[in-house]
Amino acid sequence: MTDLVKDSSDLAFMADVIEASKETPVVVDFWAPWCGPCKQLMPALERQVKAVGGKVKLVKINIDENPGVAGQLGVRSIPAVFAFKDGEPVDGFMGAQPESELSKFIARLSGDVDPKEEAETLVLRARDSLTAGDPGGAAQDFAQALQLDPESGSALAGLARVYLDMGNREMATEMVQNATGALSEHPEVASIRSELALGESAPEPDAPAQDDTELRDAEASVAADETNLNARLVFAKALAARGRRAEAVDHLIYSIGRNRMHDDEAARHFLLTIFEAEGPESEVSIDGRRRLSSILFA
Incomplete structure (x- = not known):
């Protein structure tokens, strides 16, 4: 076990890290004697490396004595790991980390981690990144999760939604269309598919207001004859395509109340598409489903 952890230098880096990592993954800990967090991290890192019994090695480099490699890797603060x-850097982090995170870090290198569990962790982190306003970081984590678990509907839907929110409908559509089998039927993937369907008739973001005749014409037809359920469906679809889904639900609920079977229940089918796009936790879905139930089971 003693050869699992060793001190190294700039001169020995090629042999101790690059060449050695072609046989066994190597973790490099850049530290300095004056660095307090380094003194906390190092023993914890050593414990985790030794715990996997030779599947990973640890090399420690004092940057005060060996600044060369650290500079080449862009290290600006320590600890840096x-x-x-296979001779290439594949992962890393800066600063002290709790031992639970170190365990996951080493497990990824040793191959002891369950890919599906790791994918779920990445999906949760990606969602946190979205909440924090970091779509780029979220996209990276969703993509990595999808590599680890190609059957992760949450990862696929999350990445597709990032593309959609960033205006890349083509990529989002391609991802959803390429989903097959159980992945295609995953609730979150279905939600993205419905989201895309609702936006098909939306005008371009920079389209002049006077070109939006469909919405105005449909609204006028409904105003002229409130019982015109064909016009009301067109109006509801135009509203939904423009993000005004709560208003669209109002018109669809009205249509179902007037004549549920009109046009092969087109209003109800489109209403369910809105619910699917919104998701089960949306107020639009919750309120709309309650109102729909009151009509269907009255």
Whole structure:
């Protein structure tokens, strides 16, 4: 076990890290004697490396004595940890980390981690990134999760939604269309599919207001004859395509109340598409489903 952890230098880096990592993954810990967090991280990192019994090695480099490699890797603060595999850096982090995170870090390198569990962790982190306003970081985590677990509907839907929110409908559509089998039927993937369907008739973001005749014509037809359920469906679809889904639900509920079977229940089918796009936790879905139930089971 003693050869699992060793001190190294700039001169020995090629042998101790690059060449060694072609046989066994190597973690490099850049530290300095004056660095307090380094003194906390190092023993915890050593414990985790030794715990996997030779599947990973640890190399420690004092940057005060060996600043060369650290400078080449862009290290600007310590502790800085890099993981090498097959002669290439594959993972890493800056700053002290709780031992639970170190365990996951080493597990990824040793191959002891369950890919599906790791994918779920990445999906949760991606969602946190979205909440924090970091779509780029979210996209990276969703993509990595999808690589680890190609059957993760949450990862696929999350990445597609990032593309959609950033205006890349083509990529979002391609991802959803390429989903097959159980992945295609995953609730979150179905939600994205419905989201895309609702936006098909939306005007371009920079389209002049006077070109939006469909919405005005449909609204006028409904105003002229409130019982015109064909016009009301067109109006509801135009509203939904423009993000005004609560208003669209109002018109669809009205149509179902007037004549549920009109046009092969087109209003109800489109209403369910809105619910699917909104998701089960949306107020639009919750209120709309309650009102729909009161009509269907009255």
